[in-house]
Amino acid sequence: MSKEQTMADFSSLNSPKRILSLTKERATVSFPDPDDKVSGFAVSEEHGPKPSEVYGFVGSISTVVTTVIFLVWAYVPEPWLHSVGITYYPSRYWALAVPAYAMVTIVLAMGFYLGLNFMATPPPTSLNTMFDDYSREPSSSVPSVEGDELPIEPISDIGINQVNDLMFNPAE
Structure with a gap:
């Protein structure tokens, strides 16, 4: 191989035609799974x-x-x-007034939101803090099952008397 032939081959690899034809070949590759990734990027139909x-x-x-x-x-x-x-x-007055009004509005909105939450919350003496429409008492019947395996009990609430006993009575 001569030096001119090697230079011609090298220049043909860097020509725009060669690069374009390589990209056309790559563009025809299709992936069956859309979750497949090429070099860290997801392959999608939209560009x-x-x-x-x-x-x-x-x-x-x-x-x-x-x-x-x-x-x-x-x-x-x-x-x-x-x-x-x-x-x-505009007047330079607004350079101070607009940020000040915005901050006061945000503080008042937060106070209003906090007040609405306090108004919507039942008082601590209300039974609604312990019971609601979805409260369920634990089942007292023990199913008779042969063998060592017992079924998992259905989900239920723990009674307030049990919670108080566990938290406030000393361990015996």
């Missing part, structure tokens, strides 16, 4: 980003841009904004 990924990306970029615009508006002196050509913007 491109998922809508949730696009929304997340656009949301993160717009959040950063909005934050930068807000900080420039709030902290850059007015003569600098006028020298750049920005003459119309």
Whole structure:
């Protein structure tokens, strides 16, 4: 083999035609199970980003841009904004008022939610704290089964008297 022939073979491997033909061959491979993975990524029929990924990306970029615009508006002196050509913007009062109103609204909403939970909770003396529609007493009948195996008892609640005995009476 001559040096020119070797160079021609090498350049043909890196040509766009050769790469394209390799990708066409790879694209025709099909996997019978959709859960099969190639190099850590799931093989799927749809290509491109998922809508949730696009929304997340656009949301993160717009959040950063909005934050930068807000900080420039709030902290850059007015003569600098006028020298750049920005003459119309909201009053600086809102740079303090909107975050303060937002924080107070969040605190009040949390207090309101806590108050609603207290109103919906029965008082500690109510029997509804111990019994509800799904409470079941343990079965007292022991089924007669031959042999050593006993069936598993159906699920039931432990009575408050048993709980108090276990927690507050000293072990004898």
